[in-house]
Amino acid sequence: MALKLHNTLQRDKGLQEFVPLDPQKKKVGMYCCGPTVYDFAHIGNWRTFVFADLVRRTLEFSGYDVTHVMNITDVEDKIIKRVREQKTTLREFTGKFETAFLDDLKALGCREPHQKPRATEHIAEIIALIEKLVARGVAYKAADGSVYFSIEKYRGCGCCYGQLLKLNLDEMRAGERVASDEYEKESVADFALWKARVPEDGEVFWPSPFGEGRPGWHIECSAMSIKALGETFDLHLGGEDLKFPHHEDEIAQSEGATGKPFVKFWLHGAHLLVEGKKMSKSLGNFFTLRDLLAKGFTGREVRYLLLTAHYRETFNFTLDGLAGAKSALGRIDECVGKLREIAGGTTAAPNTKLAEQFSAALADDLNISAAWAVVFEWVRETNKRIADSSLSANDAAAALAAWEKVDSVLGVGAKAEAEAPAEILALAEARSAAKKAKDFKRSDAIRDELKAKGWVIDDTPKGIKLRKL
């Protein structure tokens, strides 16, 4: 089924069918705005990265050969400030958060991007791009030594600034902060491509034809995405707050330099609320993934919860919801576990119904809620068939194969059962013996003892089952 997406470039024109630029309709280039590594990423950031992972997995599920690029912004105002405060080096400081970021990304079950370019390793490309813009007359060097992008000049050559949203630069509140901007721009809307070195930058600067300095905020994305994916590529995604100015400026820089359309599809993920409120440290609803793991939740539970709502809707992330995620995943685990038991070593081609309904839901602008509904209906039907023993080993294997197919998109897997150690097994056997002898007092005592040791014993029609708490 044809995948339809909401392209921000089209705004209110509705959904647009996704067709890759590749003449073979096979290869897809996808760029996702990655982290600025100045701290641990929070749950709001993770929503966007899990969303990007969903897009990538959906494309791969649909048979495309995706090249997923995610930048690491490792030079920026906040980073420089903290490097100075902590008396460390840029690389040491950013390296720590970059590693943490990639660990968290993995914990959330996200496929690792194929390329993760760092801004500091692409200074040459950035400078080259700026030189191109200067040569084309849409960028200028100001008295302060910085290089700025001129929106007026850009518009003057027939280019459109304001592709992602309706912009009315005159009506816009050129806020107090902008007015008091210390930079010497010709126009408030202009933005820095190259920031001239200032004493506060310390050791963080690079030589350039414009003088010593460092890249502006947006330019690294243009330089690195063009390098990795070409001057025009398929998909660019990020959080909705990045539409303006970041993405708008990226388009201006890129199209201003190449004269070609930059990106075919722009996808933006909505923000989330935590416990119904905007996240803030003072409200106590500001979570990093680490905070949630420390509360006993798992990465897959967080992933599940982040994947329950449509990407363009504000989502209310709650701790209650996270507890609910645990239960919901437990039902899937239970069902898949039973299927594995029935299937034994049998393998079969996947059932088509589940995957077909699932992909139809996703094809509709990634309607993940509808996709989950398909999954849970399948769980209920499967459970019924398991209950009335109408499932053969072959049926179970086919169902399992179908589940694995949809899980290649969901990425929640199924929890493997923990192996009980010998001591626990011995206790369980003793309990079974006592139970068989109808010594319920003793069997219950052993059950309590097992519980104290962290294991729960379940009686099933097929015998006992040990479960780790």
Next chain:
RNA sequence: GGCGGGGUAGCCAAGUGGUAAGGCAGGGCUCUGCAAAAGCCUCAUCCGUCGGUUCGAUUCCGACUCCCGCCUCCA
């Protein structure tokens, strides 16, 4: 002030011009020595408020109201 997204059961969340998916929680039942676990069933005369269009609106239009986002670093 400009631009944009929303208000659907206790909570989370899809969706449709013809009478409301799914998940969690709750309730009932099955299984069990009792439990637990699991499974099955059940759970919105109603979709922020008020008007309008329509045979019919939660879905379209208008007004109002509340919440949220961008315009400044931001996922």
